Each structure stands twice: as C-alpha cells, then as structure tokens.
Amino acid sequence: MNKRASLSLVVAASVVAACGGGNDAPATLACTDLTTARLNIQNLQVASAVEVAASGALPAHCKVNGSLNARTGIDGKPYAIGFELRTPLPAAWNGKFFFQGGGGTNGVIVPATGNLLNAPTGTALERGYAVASTDGGHGTGQSDVSFGVDPQARSDYGYHAVGQVTVVAKKIVQARFGQLPARSYLLGCSNGGRDAMVASSRFADQFDGYVAGNPGFNLPKAAIAEQWDTQQFMSAAAPGQLPKDAFPASAMNLVAQKILAKCDALDGVADGMVNDRAACQAAFSIANDVPTCAGTPDASCLTAAQKTALQNIFGGARDSANHALYASWPLDPGVSGQNWRFWKLDAGFAPLPFNTLIGAGAMGYVFSSPPDAPSLADGGLGYQLGFSMDTAAAKIAATTATYKESALEFMTPPNPTQLTTLKARGKLIVVHGTADPVFSPNDTMAWYDALKAADASAPNYARLFLVPGMNHCSGGPATDRFDMLTALENWVEKGTAPDAVRATVNASDPDVVAAGWPATRSRPLCAYPKQAMLKAGATDTEDAASFECR
Template identity: 35%
Template sequence: MRVSWLALAVPFLAGAATSEMPARQPADDIDARCEALIGMEITPGTTIVAASHVPPSEGGSAPQAGAPPLPPLPGHCLAEGMIDPHQGADGTQYGIGFALALPDDWNGRFLLQGGGGMNGVVQPPIGPVAAGSNPALARGFAVLSHDSGHKGAVFDASFTRNQRAALDFAERAVRKAAERGKPITAHYYGREINHSYMTGCSTGGREGMLAMQRYPELFDGIVIGAPAMRPGFSNFGVEWAAVQFNQAAPRDADGLPIVSQIFSAADRETILKGMLDQCDALDGRADGMIMNVAQCNFQPARLQCTASKTDSCLSSPQVQALERAFAGAKDAAGYPAYTQIPYDTGIVNTDGPIPGYLPNGAPGVFGPASRALSVDVDARLQQLRADGNARLTDTHVWTNLSTFLGRQGKVMFFHGVSDPWFSAFDTWNYWQRAAEANGDAFTEASRFYMVPGMMHCAGGNAFDNFDLLAPLVDWVEKGVAPASIDAGREDSPARRPMCPHPAYAHFEGGDPDSAESYSCRQPAEINTPAPS
C-alpha cells in the first residue's frame, strides 16, 4: 500500500537502507529522562506538554484509519509540544503544534519533516519521504513534525482568516519548528547537533524550497519532492484543461458537458498506446514506460481518425482538447499562464483519490468535476496575482540561493512525470532558472530526478521506490556527489537507475530487471520546455 498520511502528500518511497553509526545514549533511566522534558520551556515560547518513551516496534500497525502501516521503529522519546500559542479574535486557539522523536541511539543528525495539503495535523515524526523502507527515525535521526500553526483538515483553508496562522503556514512555521526543535534535541542528548536536514513532498516540498530560499542557514541538505510552489497557478492549469476537455464532450439536455463520456476506456487505451508507440522505445527498450522524458514529443494528431470515429482513433475535438490542455493557457499577450503538462503513461489512470490528468467525471478531492465550457484567462490571472496568501506561499520566483550554496548546502529534487496536480515541467523550469541565476554553484550542489509514470509523490506504473536521504547525507558529510539512484517498484524484483534529468536510463542489453543493464544517457534532443 502506498497511501500517505497527508492525502498522498507524504508517501513512503521504499528503497535501499543506509548504514549509520549511531552513538548510543548513556545507560541511564531513559524513561525518566524523557518524562523530565514535560513542562520544560527550553526556548522561550515553546512548551513540551507530553513526553514518553516509546519502545522498539516491529511495525505493521497504522497510526490512524486509512494510513499505511508504520515500518519497524527503534525505541525513542516522543515529545509533544506547542510553539507560540495564541488566541484568535473568534476564540480559536492557534500555535505551532509539534512532535519530536528522539531515538535511543542518536546519530547526531536532526531532520525536519515536511507536511502536506494545508497541514493542520501533526503527523508521526519518522521522516518517511524519499527515505526508503528505512525512514529517518529508524536510521537514528531526531525527527520533528509540525502542523504549521493550526488544527484542521488537510484541505481546510479557513485558518487563513487569522493573520498569524496564515503567516505561520506561509513561511514562519518552518523556521520556528527548526529553531525551537534543535535546542530541545541538543538539551536531551547533552551535545550539539552535527548536521541538519529536511525532507518533504507536495506542501512539504514547498516548505523545503522555502527553507532553501528564505532561511538558508537552517539546513545542510534538503530533499524536495513535487513542490506545491504555486498551487493557485497549478490549480488554474487543471481548470483550464477541464474547460478544453469539456468542449470535446457530448452534451446533456441542458447543454452541459457529460464529463464521464469525454474519453471512453477504448479512447484511453488508444492514447496510452499512441504515447508508447511514439516515445517508449526512445530509451532502448519498449517496456510500457516512457523513460526518455526529455526526448518524448508525443503528437496527439497522429491518433486522429481519418474517417468516422472508432475505438482505435480519436475524434478531431478530442485531439484538439488534448493539444490545448497539455500546452496550457496563455494570457492575452501570449505568455504562459502555467507550465506545460508532460505526456506520460499515468495521464490515463482512473483509479485512486488522485486520478490521472484526463477527466473521468468522478468527484475529486476539491469537489465535483468541472462542467465549465469557458474561462477568462486574464481575469483569473489577475485574481491569482492579487491573492495575498498565494504571494506569501509562492516559492516559484525566488532564485537567489547564494547564501545556501555558500554554506555548502545540498538539495535534491524529485517529481513524478505523471503528477496530475503539479507539472513536473514547472519544477524543472525552476531548476533551470536557479541554474541560470547561480551558475555552477547550483548545478554542482543540486540534482533533479524525473520519475516516469509516478503520480503525485508516489504510485502509478513507476519505479517509485527509492532512497535519496542516504546519498544526500553522503554528499553533505563526505563530499560524495550522487549520480544515478537505484530504484525499484512495488511487488517486483526489477530495478532501474534513476538518472539526473535530462539524462535517462537507457537499456544496454542483458537482464531487463537488473539496474546493471542500463546506463544514464543524455537524450539526442530535448523537447521539455525551456525556462520562462
């Protein structure tokens, strides 16, 4: 199972474990030492309200209904507390709630765990993102998670009516959680932290970008997955696409589009087969996956029926809808409103709470499927640009990373090519602009990994089981820069190298299930969008 605690925003990415050399705590009464934290205000404005020792577990149980089972975890002190509590004008209580896991065998490292959605919940502090089947806590990291300053459902934004809560979510909570959690960690162990890290996907990815951009002294290394850099714009990209698809739909008696009938099951198979026919073998092997992302130049027009519509071809309205939807909207001056969307195998998916990019008529996490037939692009862009909360949370624009890079900070990005919420090209666009702004200092201190077939943070027909935390630690602490990353998939022995984009895993011959049968190659041509 690969369902996250944060509406798929914080997945497990199972992969190889890393070897650590933890420093065992002194053999005293760990229970008493842990409980002694209760009531402490180690830093002003931060109070620990609960603390108890958690014995080692073998895993298998879920922390809450609908969540995946926890992996095996070591014994640790679990401290829970509140940072800067305050009361809103309506009487609602706010403050940055947090949980800090302090392992019995600490390796000297601290990790801040990113959130998901609109946060609002303190998730189990284990550090699962891009850490394989061996999360950060199991490796000996002290791990802190937080709710970003409010309580509520994952996609409930009502807290933003409170100024302080909105500011905490937008940026302050990341800094405060790290700055307050580190002294607690050092106090508990009686020694300073050696290195600090952060990992997150979706909102957690945005929080990682926020830390890198605005608080460059906080962390030595950061893993950023599918970042929600500018969700208002990505949501508008989805809105635009829905309108284009609806224009190709049959209409009901009221003239409204019947969304469930835009693409039949046969149409989806035709689209999938067409993408694979045009792009699959570009990686040296036809295996049902598009590994050479940069060179894929899928042309829907080649699937258009030459006569009457059949199950093996697409109608002209369907082809035009695909072309417009994936190209993205442009404003009156011709500038992109949002980045292009990649053509990838997951766009035809119909299963799960977050299906692929093609509409199926089913309600999504934000409500019923859109039946709109038009949208005013410039008016919507004006609304987005005037949204104060969106401007505060935006991490798409800022590229001056001189302080982070000057401190020898390292960052690793990953993004599923089939992500139906945030375009992988948008994150790649940021990476390219950051490279332009910072030159070799950035390209030598960062890596970007496209994950073909992967949906939002995990899932899909993908090699989505990988570990970025171990190579990040080696990079920060040993100077060993990562290249390809060994990746696997659920319920399969097959392995494949994950290459820094735009390189891809090219089949060289031999056992197709062995990572050794592939090499990282540069594409013959690049069709991914240039930075804008």
C-alpha cells in the same frame, strides 16, 4: 538583511535567550521532564512528553507534542503552530535531525516517524534520527481551508511553521541529548517538497540537505492550472457528465499506448518506459498520433473535443490573451496511471477529481487576496467552472491592507535561482515524476535550467532527478522505489555527488501489474539533463546495470 531571510536567525536568538544563553550545554533531560517549565522556550507550550515503547519496526522513543505562538485570528478562531518531535533513546540517536515535510493544506500533525518517501522500507526514526513534523500553523484538518481568511495562518502555512518548529525542535533535542544535531535534513513530497525548496531558500542556515519530491514550489500557479484543467475536461463533456465520464480510463489508456508506440524505443529498448523525454515530446502529438473518432467514440479513438481539451491541458493554463499562467506538461505514458486519474479525473471516494476537491478551496481561501471564500457544497466544481483566467488568476499576486503578503510571496521560495546560503552550506536533491498530475515537471525543469544559467556551478549543490512514468510522488508505470536520503547523506557527509540513483518497481502497484513488468526491474535515475539509455551490447533489459546516463 531583509526580514524574511533573517527569520530563522531571529527565532534562534529568541530561543537561546529564553533558554538562558551562554556557551555551556544544558544538562540532559529525561523524556517526561521535557515540559513547558523545564524547557523555558518563548511561546512554547508542551502538551505532552511521553515515552513510547518499541512497536513493530519503530524503536522505543520519546514523543513530544506541543505548539508555538498560540493566538486568536482575525476570524475569531484559535490558532497555533502545532508540532510533534520524536527522539530515539540516547544510545540509539545518530546525532542527526530530520524534518518531515507536510502535505496538501496541512492542518493535522502527521506522526513524526520520518517518512523516507520512495524508499522501499523504513523510517528516519528507525535509522536513529530525531524527527519533527508540523500542522503548518492551523489544526483545522486537511479538508478545512477556511484558515486562509487569517493572514498570519497563511504565512505560517507558507513558511513560518517550518522555520520556527525547526529551531525549537533542535533546542528540545539539545535539552534531551545535551547537544545540537550534527546534521539536519528536510525531506518532503508535494507540499512537503515545496517545504524543502522554500527552506533551501529561506532557512538554508538550518539544514545541511533537502530532498524535494514532486515539489509544488509554484503552488499558487499550479492551483490556477487545477481550475483550468477542470474547465477543459468539462468542455468535452456531454450534458450531465463529469470529467471522469468525459474521459474514461480507456481514453487515457489510448493516449498512453500511442505515446509508447511513438516513443518507447527512442532510448534503445522497447520496455514500456519513455526515457528519452526530449525526443518524445518532439515526436508525439495528440493531434497527429491519436485517431479522431468518425462516429461514436470507443477505446480506439478520441473525439475532436476530447483531443482539443487534452491539447489545452498539456499546453498549460492561459488567459484570454494567450499568456501562460503556468507551465506546460510533458506527454508521458504515465497518464494511464491510477494516481494520475485520481488527481485529474476521478478521486474514487467522490465523483470529482481530487484537483477539484482540494484545488477549489485552496485557490479561493488561501491563494486569493482577498479570499474568495467560495461555497464548496458542490465539491468545488462550480467555483472551478466559473474561475476567470483573466481576473481571478491575478489574485495570487495581489495584496491588500489586511493581506500584506501575496500567495506568491508566502508560498514560493524567494529568489529560487539565487541559493547562495545553500551553495555555501548544503545540498538539494529534487525528484519529479514525469507524469505528475499536480505539479508540472516542465516547471521544475525550467527552474533547474534557470538555476544553472544563473550559476554554472549549481550541480555542485543542487541536482534534479526525473522519474519516467511516475505520477504524484509515487505510482504510475514507473520504477518509483529509491532511497534519496542515503544519496543525500553520501553527498553531504562523504562528498559523493549522486550522478545516478538505482530505482526499482513496486511490484504490487496496479499500474506495474497492468504493464506486465517483472518484479525485479530496476533502472538508474539520472541527474538531469542526462537520461537512462541502454548500453551498447547490453542484453539484460531488466537490470539497471545495463543502462547508462547520457
């Protein structure tokens, strides 16, 4: 067994040893007795354990804050894996454990209430779960990526933090309630979706089920695409312009309108949604279906430079020899979404795209070996424009005597199409919006196709659901409200595999309002490769029951 696959087993063994071992369940401890001394878990420091009164929808609970493996990094800075664990009152505990995936570059401990992602209401804590979250091994804040200078901090961020906090949090749950959780789940979106996919490979002995939303499981490659996109957007910019100026909202609205004109009715109903994605990709092209401006650009046309830039972006990042560095992207009407624009073109709170503000630093400090440590005084724009697809991109696979794990090793799930432990024990639901501006749904579809090619029984333990029009984790003109935790519980605990999950709109979302959709619209999300199509003879095109997966 290699050292990565056995990490959680090693940690579990050390925890049991530190707690005294044996088969007898420990006596239950009151919340305020969950101290460093009483728990006696190796490398654990409990900062606080307090009882929290019920407030709003949150029930009364016990909140534990602590850290693991305090140390000094090679940069002389202090590091530790910070975490939070919240447990319901004993009478309210459902006997289960919920790990809340992180986001972005982590760096902060998000309150461990149990984000249910796209579920319309509620939290896992409200449902009776014990919930844990982590800062990923560095408490430097989400905007400070300098932790990438320290190789251990990189590995903690990539996978160690989730693996080690999971085992320790379960032992604290055992100390609190006198028993280990009967079921354990991990839910997350974006980097948290990557957490779920990494855990399904590295820590599949620790969880019964996972929901990976819009997962950045190839995050270093997606980071290359962030540099590529900025370069392409700027290629169409006039002097003094930024990406948001070169591609105003009217430009992306035009592209969305032309996609709908070509593809909307392919699924049997013209409703502002594209469900037949495969037919749409074959039918629509930017070159042929978006008018080219003869003179000054306006809302009815794009310049040749704009069209070329978009074709390059949706075609995927490439080096000078035309080798693909990341996946292509589907053309979807969700490109008009505000969330799409936030990431790709205009963060709003700053004049640059968020893919620049977060992507440049992460690429330079965390995903490059050795770190580039770029200056980010200009928000990262200069670094992105100077990024070489031939030389700098190769650093995601590089190692050195100091950085012994490449970014591809510490960030991505090892052997993602060989999920043997998951197959024997758990279930994985992957959800991806087809208009995600950060991580390509084509990459996720390619992974799932490869998983099924490697194992024809893969749908018995892993399923993919695509959400038409949805941007990154939510938003866009989409039915982006759905409860995947319940679907996962039914699959794990009742054996009911999800063929379709009912989804509704967020009636207050600006993109839904702009599309003029009714607040009652619902659609089935279908297990890939099936997609929602209008049933023969159905007339109520706002009801999920009028559609079938085929």
